[in-house]
Amino acid sequence: MSRIKEFNLPDLGEGLTEGEILAWLVKVGDTIELNQPIVEVETAKAAVEIPAKWGGVVTRIFHEAGTVVEVGMPIIAIDTDPSAGPAGPSDTPGDGTSADPEAGLIGGPAPGGRTAILVGYGPKTTTAKRRARIGTPSASPTAATPTPPPAAAAGSPAAPVAVVPAPVAQPVAPPAPVSPEPVLASPEPALLSPAPAGRTGPVLAKPPVRKLARDLGVDLAAITGTGPMGSVTREDVQRAAEGLAAEGTAQTVTVERTPATTVLDGSREQRIPVKGVRKLTAENMVASAFTAPHVTEFLTVDVTRSMKVLEKLKARPEFAETRISPLLLVAKAVLLAVKRNPMVNSTWSGSTGEIVVKDYVNLGIAAATQRGLIVPNVKDAGRLTLRELAEALNTLVLTAKSGKTPPSDMTGGTLSITNVGVFGIDTGTPILPPGESAILAFGAIRPTPWVHKGKIKVRQVTTLGLSFDHRIIDGELGSRFLRDVGTFLEDPEAAMLSWT
Amino acid sequence: MAKGESVPGSDIPAGGFVQLLTPDGERIDSVTTADGATYSVDFTDEEYRGLYRDLVTVRRLDTEATALQRQGELGIWASLLGQEAAQVGSGRALRSQDMAFPTYREHGVLYCRGIDPIMPFGLFRGVDQGGWDPNEFKFNTYTIVIGSQTLHATGYAMGVTMDGKTGSPDGEAVIAYFGDGATSQGEVNESFVWSGVFNAPIVFFCQNNQYAISEPLERQTRVPLYQRAGGYGFPGIRVDGNDVLATYAVTRAALDNARNGQGPTLIEAYTYRMGAHTSSDDPTRYRNAGEVEAWKAKDPISRLKAFLTKQKVAKKDFFTEVDEDANKQALALRERVLAMPDPQPVTLFDNVYPNGSPEIDAQRKAFIEYQASFEGSGH
Numbered sequence: 001m002s003r004i005k006e007f008n009l010p011d012l013g014e015g016l017t018e019g020e021i022l023a024w025l026v027k028v029g030d031t032i033e034l035n036q037p038i039v040e041v042e043t044a045k046a047a048v049e050i051p052a053k054w055g056g057v058v059t060r061i062f063h064e065a066g067t068v069v070e071v072g073m074p075i076i077a078i079d080t081d082p083s084a085g086p087a088g089p090s091d092t093p094g095d096g097t098s099a100d101p102e103a104g105l106i107g108g109p110a111p112g113g114r115t116a117i118l119v120g121y122g123p124k125t126t127t128a129k130r131r132a133r134i135g136t137p138s139a140s141p142t143a144a145t146p147t148p149p150p151a152a153a154a155g156s157p158a159a160p161v162a163v164v165p166a167p168v169a170q171p172v173a174p175p176a177p178v179s180p181e182p183v184l185a186s187p188e189p190a191l192l193s194p195a196p197a198g199r200t201g202p203v204l205a206k207p208p209v210r211k212l213a214r215d216l217g218v219d220l221a222a223i224t225g226t227g228p229m230g231s232v233t234r235e236d237v238q239r240a241a242e243g244l245a246a247e248g249t250a251q252t253v254t255v256e257r258t259p260a261t262t263v264l265d266g267s268r269e270q271r272i273p274v275k276g277v278r279k280l281t282a283e284n285m286v287a288s289a290f291t292a293p294h295v296t297e298f299l300t301v302d303v304t305r306s307m308k309v310l311e312k313l314k315a316r317p318e319f320a321e322t323r324i325s326p327l328l329l330v331a332k333a334v335l336l337a338v339k340r341n342p343m344v345n346s347t348w349s350g351s352t353g354e355i356v357v358k359d360y361v362n363l364g365i366a367a368a369t370q371r372g373l374i375v376p377n378v379k380d381a382g383r384l385t386l387r388e389l390a391e392a393l394n395t396l397v398l399t400a401k402s403g404k405t406p407p408s409d410m411t412g413g414t415l416s417i418t419n420v421g422v423f424g425i426d427t428g429t430p431i432l433p434p435g436e437s438a439i440l441a442f443g444a445i446r447p448t449p450w451v452h453k454g455k456i457k458v459r460q461v462t463t464l465g466l467s468f469d470h471r472i473i474d475g476e477l478g479s480r481f482l483r484d485v486g487t488f489l490e491d492p493e494a495a496m497l498s499w500t
Numbered sequence: 501m502a503k504g505e506s507v508p509g510s511d512i513p514a515g516g517f518v519q520l521l522t523p524d525g526e527r528i529d530s531v532t533t534a535d536g537a538t539y540s541v542d543f544t545d546e547e548y549r550g551l552y553r554d555l556v557t558v559r560r561l562d563t564e565a566t567a568l569q570r571q572g573e574l575g576i577w578a579s580l581l582g583q584e585a586a587q588v589g590s591g592r593a594l595r596s597q598d599m600a601f602p603t604y605r606e607h608g609v610l611y612c613r614g615i616d617p618i619m620p621f622g623l624f625r626g627v628d629q630g631g632w633d634p635n636e637f638k639f640n641t642y643t644i645v646i647g648s649q650t651l652h653a654t655g656y657a658m659g660v661t662m663d664g665k666t667g668s669p670d671g672e673a674v675i676a677y678f679g680d681g682a683t684s685q686g687e688v689n690e691s692f693v694w695s696g697v698f699n700a701p702i703v704f705f706c707q708n709n710q711y712a713i714s715e716p717l718e719r720q721t722r723v724p725l726y727q728r729a730g731g732y733g734f735p736g737i738r739v740d741g742n743d744v745l746a747t748y749a750v751t752r753a754a755l756d757n758a759r760n761g762q763g764p765t766l767i768e769a770y771t772y773r774m775g776a777h778t779s780s781d782d783p784t785r786y787r788n789a790g791e792v793e794a795w796k797a798k799d800p801i802s803r804l805k806a807f808l809t810k811q812k813v814a815k816k817d818f819f820t821e822v823d824e825d826a827n828k829q830a831l832a833l834r835e836r837v838l839a840m841p842d843p844q845p846v847t848l849f850d851n852v853y854p855n856g857s858p859e860i861d862a863q864r865k866a867f868i869e870y871q872a873s874f875e876g877s878g879h
Contacts (some may be wrong), residue, residue, distance in 0.1 A: 003687070007571075008572070009575075010571060010572025010574075011572065011575075012570065012779070012780075013780040014780050015574065034831075035564075035567045045780055045781070045782060046776070046780070046782030047780065047782065048570060048782075049570070050570045050571070051567040051570055051571065052540075053571040053573075101673060131874045131875055132874070132875050133871055133873055133875070134874065134875055171869070239594060272608075333730040406789065407784060407788070408790055408793060409791035411788045411789060411790055412790060
């Protein structure tokens with residue numbers, strides 16, 4: 001009566017070994033249907049939604065979002081017949097807490113989350129669990145035994161069949177004369193015979209293992225292989241490399257620090273795989289920084305009047321339901337300044353040898369989210385009324401924070417604002433989102449001593465930073481645009497009346 | 501210029517295509533191309549409804565297969581999502597004597613040939629070779645190697661000519677399926693050469709779904725694909741591959757030309773792969789969401805539904821019944837896929853030679869003995 005079924009993470013690509021849980025779309029207690037999307041998982045190949053394999057009630061979720069899970073591990077438990085009353089935990093046959101961590105593993109765990117192969121499920125890199133042959137010693141010929149140091153390998157008692165006197169393998173010793181008489185005849189069929197203790201021919205190792213050895217500076221000939229037919233495995237190389245590292249430290253270490261290995265073994269470094277939004281951001285930023293020649297200009301402006309206008313707007317019935325912030329006025333300033341300087345809102349199209357000037361503004365707003373930086377945009381923002389713009393900005397930011405920004409919101413941006421002021425920063429030199437020609441950094445607004453009408457007064461002051469693509473925008477145009485944004489923020493009412 | 505062809509607009513590619521049903525479900529009576537050929541269809545209400553049922557069923561089964569892969573029940577799946585009209589339109593245009601050579605994505609054509617939809621699942625689940633009898637159904641086995649089936653099809657078509665089975669309205673024709681990426685393969689171009697030179701009774705049916713895995717069409721060709729046929733000496737034509745009526749009309753005409761001894765035709769069915777290349781692919785890494793949205797508006801099923809509704813050929817009850825029936829078929833398919841038995845290792849010696857061979861028999865015997873040498877039973 002095992003009506004609680006556990007769903008194990010399947011191999012979603014071909015030969016993948018793990019996946020990262022991005023987000024759960026259901027929670028414990030939810031009633032779900034067959035094929036209802038339950039979880040988003042990102043693998044080395046793709047981010048995909050997994051549909052439920054059974055309908056029922058979710059009784060357990062094994063891993064939080066953000067966890068990297070090995071293929072074959074349970075991720076969710078579903079009670080497929082909840083109407084039958086409460087199910088005891090004993091109904092769960094393979095409860096995740098007691099599950100064999102090796103269960104269902106395809107290939108072996110490999111750095112980067114997959115076994116490096118072209119197609120198919122690839123080679124197993126873990127030691128095979130092979131059944132015993134009838135009439136042979138029960139000791140598994142391939143069972144991994146702790147490998148003694150190379151010099152001690154001679155006549156190792158762990159080797160089940162010693163056909164040839166084992167050569168004493170030394171990194172510098174020429175191998176040929178050590179083996180007195182290469183005896184190839186073996187009492188067992190060669191194909192399945194266990195590893196001979198001594199080598200007579202060339203070193204057996206798979207190409208990736210050879211590369212690893214080369215990268216780690218390990219001499220394959222100095223290693224006693226524990227793999228099939230005495231081949232050298234990845235683990236053998238890694239063990240040998242650790243030996244080398246220990247040796248190395250032993251020689252170079254000075255008297256002050258005895259446990260020197262902790263300094264060099266990387267245990268105090270955190271390695272974060274570059275993927276998802278972080279990877280995309282990195283690619284975009286590198287592409288932009290090394291394609292578009294950036295110029296950044298700064299302007300410090302007195303925004304006291306803007307802050308007053310904001311208070312007035314908040315008091316108006318039109319904005320009774322809408323949250324507004326200084327960002328709204330900066331956005332409005334940018335949109336009006338684009339109208340006065342349309343060339344700023346353009347794209348350099350190298351492939352066609354053209355500058356594409358856009359008649360619409362898809363206004364991007366850089367947002368920090370849990371998954372990283374994204375820049376969703378408000379489509380055709382120039383056509384919106386101030387209240388519509390405010391609502392669009394609120395929706396944009398809320399959606400981004402909840403991680404639900406659809407891809408269509410993140411493409412097609414024409415000009416962007418990055419609000420670094422919310423972090424308490426004065427200004428910055430932003431990098432252009434690819435395809436855009438200008439981005440405005442909006443700094444913190446601070447009470448500052450400022451010359452106002454000939455006297456020093458405390459005023460609300462901020463600094464704007466504008467980066468632009470110098471292929472399209474000359475210093476003059478960039479300066480005029482930034483000055484217009486500043487002029488608006490210094491006196492929005494006058495700017496509105498005189499420009500629109 | 502013919503109505504329905506070369507109409508400038510975002511929905512229609514430069515150079516135009518044959519379209520009989522617009523994305524809004526407006527019916528265009530007939531299309532006459534520059535070379536004087538006229539394309540139209542004259543379906544009964546029942547036939548229109550049948551086409552709709554095919555499209556919905558084929559999509560629903562495909563969706564189930566994608567889900568099964570995501571649940572770990574299939575090793576891989578190549579979805580046809582978005583290409584239903586190209587496959588059903590051409591598949592229904594085939595006559596019983598015609599022979600088809602598919603890729604690994606032609607689940608819709610397979611369905612139209614009357615083959616049990618479970619058949620390819622052994623292959624994708626990795627429990628058998630995915631085989632059926634190509635002669636029984638006049639549908640070759642799925643071919644994974646890109647473009648290679650066009651050579652098989654060309655050879656088969658030349659055989660049809662040698663058997664004297666062309667040159668009449670009841671003659672035989674051959675259709676070879678492939679994608680836009682395959683047009684860059686040597687095999688496909690060799691097939692074009694041979695078919696052109698030997699006037700083989702073959703229709704080259706290219707589903708241009710815009711991407712060869714991640715490579716966009718502009719990296720495959722500088723001219724529209726259908727225009728390549730001219731260089732090999734036979735006609736090429738482009739059809740709206742999301743329009744089941746136009747695809748049917750164009751394929752039917754090309755097959756009839758072939759069976760009458762008029763030689764090959766290249767059809768470029770202009771369509772879009774709405775999903776991933778296979779379940780191992782992530783299309784969001786190479787194409788943007790806006791493009792996918794634009795193609796969603798050209799969906800093959802919604803336009804036929806709009807037409808049927810407008811013409812009062814079908815009512816809500818019909819659509820509901822079709823959905824429910826497709827759902828039932830999908831769930832039955834799921835049950836059958838899950839019930840597929842795992843193969844015994846010894847079956848790997850099967851199907852090597854049609855009538856066995858002493859060498860293989862000896863190997864099988866040795867393998868059985870070897871397996872029996874382990875403790876415990878089974879494999």
